[in-house]
Amino acid sequence: MVEIRRAVACAECGLYWDGGSEPPRCRNGNHEHRVFEVHRHLDPVVLPGGTRLTAASFDQAAPYVRARVPDYGLYLDPRWQPPWDHGHICWPDFGLPTDADALTRTLRAVLERARSGQDVEMGCLGGHGRTGTALSCLAALSGHPAREAVAWVRSGYCAKAVETPEQEAFVAALFSS
Template sequence: MVRGRGIGRPFPEGPLPEFGLYLLGEEPPAVEWDSRWVRWPDFRLPIDRIDARAALTEALERAATQRVEVACLGGHGRTGTALACLAVLDGVPGRQAVAYVREHYSPRAVETPWQRRFVARFR
């Protein structure tokens, strides 16, 4: 199970995550659960794409048995991009992943042309 959210918004109702993947330009605040930080400035792409891919792979693997949270500040651009990349890792074709995430998560997901291109080329 994977949930996307914006950490700048109130915490949603429901169970707490067991793993969090935080996509921020600066180190995220501490949380009670296992977490990983990917340095990813707002409206941009990850600083280290190899680390980002490893983090996304870890999140997908953990989602098989744990509640996973993927979050950036607003919950749309970076979070949507990461969710689309997770969809690609799970078998959705890269050129369809953005539309998939916009339909199932948020119509505002994946905000910039370079984020869309990143997803389309993600493997």
């Protein structure tokens, strides 16, 4: 079952709010506010080569309710503060990670955890931009051609994955050498 909500985001401020129940958090009339249909992700993803992990979006109503608690979580948004073992990557929404080398090292470690049989979860806020970009990077690290990794994630995980052209180019550039 897919739960869909209407969310509003201000890319300039980095603020978000529920478009159906909250007043705007950004009151600057010069800022562009984007309206999104948000659907909740808590989806299994099987990477090229068979490694499994779970991709998640942050559900404010019940962010840590799971049928099974993961062994480890990597989160790309600071709102995630789960009670299980986890790490964070500094990565602005709609943007790129602040340290590409740290991202690559962290994703390699996450991939090793998942390959060793640990139940690994990864997520950002909506489960699309940062999560989709990181999944594309994991696909490339798993042997899928980097230039095709975004298309692979969009077809196998979510058509809305990887939100900006910069995020798409990041994946190809990071693994082109």
